[in-house]
Amino acid sequence: MSSTQSYPLKKLDQVPVASSEVPVDFDATPESKPEPPSPPSFPDGGREAWAVVTGAWLAVFVSFGFLNAFGTYYKENQLSHKSESDIAWIGAFQTFCIYFMGSVFGSIFDKYGAGPLLFIGGIGFSLSCMMQSICKEFWQFFLAQGLLQGLCLSALFSPSFASVNHWFFKRRGLALGIVTSGSSVGGVIWPIAINRLIGEVGFGWALRICGFIALVLTTIAAFMVKGRLPKRTGSEFFAFGLFRSPASNSIVQLATHLTYVGIFFLLFFLPSYGAANGFDSNMIFYSVSVLNAASFFGRILPGMAADSWGRYNIMIITGFVSALLALVSIAARNTASILVVGALYGFTSGNVLSLQGACVPPLLDDPRKIGIGIGQMLSVSAFGALLGPPISGWLIAFNGFKSAQIFSGVMLAFGSILLCVTRTLLPMKDSKWIA
Numbered sequence: 001m002s003s004t005q006s007y008p009l010k011k012l013d014q015v016p017v018a019s020s021e022v023p024v025d026f027d028a029t030p031e032s033k034p035e036p037p038s039p040p041s042f043p044d045g046g047r048e049a050w051a052v053v054t055g056a057w058l059a060v061f062v063s064f065g066f067l068n069a070f071g072t073y074y075k076e077n078q079l080s081h082k083s084e085s086d087i088a089w090i091g092a093f094q095t096f097c098i099y100f101m102g103s104v105f106g107s108i109f110d111k112y113g114a115g116p117l118l119f120i121g122g123i124g125f126s127l128s129c130m131m132q133s134i135c136k137e138f139w140q141f142f143l144a145q146g147l148l149q150g151l152c153l154s155a156l157f158s159p160s161f162a163s164v165n166h167w168f169f170k171r172r173g174l175a176l177g178i179v180t181s182g183s184s185v186g187g188v189i190w191p192i193a194i195n196r197l198i199g200e201v202g203f204g205w206a207l208r209i210c211g212f213i214a215l216v217l218t219t220i221a222a223f224m225v226k227g228r229l230p231k232r233t234g235s236e237f238f239a240f241g242l243f244r245s246p247a248s249n250s251i252v253q254l255a256t257h258l259t260y261v262g263i264f265f266l267l268f269f270l271p272s273y274g275a276a277n278g279f280d281s282n283m284i285f286y287s288v289s290v291l292n293a294a295s296f297f298g299r300i301l302p303g304m305a306a307d308s309w310g311r312y313n314i315m316i317i318t319g320f321v322s323a324l325l326a327l328v329s330i331a332a333r334n335t336a337s338i339l340v341v342g343a344l345y346g347f348t349s350g351n352v353l354s355l356q357g358a359c360v361p362p363l364l365d366d367p368r369k370i371g372i373g374i375g376q377m378l379s380v381s382a383f384g385a386l387l388g389p390p391i392s393g394w395l396i397a398f399n400g401f402k403s404a405q406i407f408s409g410v411m412l413a414f415g416s417i418l419l420c421v422t423r424t425l426l427p428m429k430d431s432k433w434i435a
Helices: 047-065 071-076 084-100 102-112 115-132 138-167 172-224 247-276 281-309 311-331 335-359 367-399 401-425 428-434
Strands: none
Touching: 047 115, 047 138, 047 172, 084 102, 084 138, 084 247, 084 367, 102 115, 102 138, 102 367, 115 138, 115 172, 138 172, 138 335, 138 367, 172 281, 172 311, 172 335, 247 281, 247 311, 247 335, 247 367, 247 401, 281 311, 281 335, 311 335, 311 401, 335 367, 367 401
């Protein structure tokens, strides 16, 4: 005797998936074709979101505007007895601190928010300007500008960069482009203002005035920049899973490292290259402003295109063009050609530096780790930023500018090739947003 017993079928609950920022509908039946995944809910605009962008812009305006403002001045004044490679260590270590501490400050942002970091970073930066104003020796400049100022600028930059990702998804490329354009505007205004102030009130008071201005701006930014997603409860300072799985995560880390080794050559040494080819003292300062003015458009316009055509796609294109321009700069031997190459390079390299933050969040398993994820990418890139300028300075000292230009172009090309590899490993269902 046999009997049958029927069991009611229980509808499966939705299972959260953490491998992507795109939710998947598990309620689809075999008879119905599932709908294409849609992006998660982000404001992508509104008063609060754009206020965050504005505050982050102010923080980036302060944090990156100073990077290229003093190298040539030191060479002609306090540190005239030092080589290009020695002086490059100040800016290189400052840049290293900004990026390397990204994991620490990114983790703090995930747990406590942006406000405290921006307050502390602003006060510390103002203090570093005061210390820098009384420096006389190389080691003093290294500690005041390279170490202290670098740490404080990281506290300003890292949470500002990460907070924007809490508010934007579809328009993330545009939003980050606007934020990072603050460094371009700062790169235009700060060198010109410092040059004028040095001529009128001297080096010491020029730095002190800049420190007070920066303190006001960073205080305003501290009230405007804030996160939106739930705070992370974990205690780690590194998201080690970002390296382990999948392979694209590790490759993109190596790609950004190589890119950073090469990308800072013209950003650091364009004034020196111009001086070696006949620039006068005023044109040396203004050459940095020309490069950064072009970088402003390079951060915003390709960022808008990246939201439609893919962030990796645009970053790969501008990376290869930057490599080509580094090599083409070998043929630039007069004022006009050097400024043209510098402007074009500012446009393309600005896009490479701004889009990196938009390429990381989709690779994370938890949106609450945006701060630590971007911070970790910056930390890996820091070693490239630390090594690139001194290596270029060493090549210039022993073999001339041509060898450094070739080195920069090759590193940028290898970094772009690895980004191409990463692009092929990305899941196609996400390609509209992260490729």
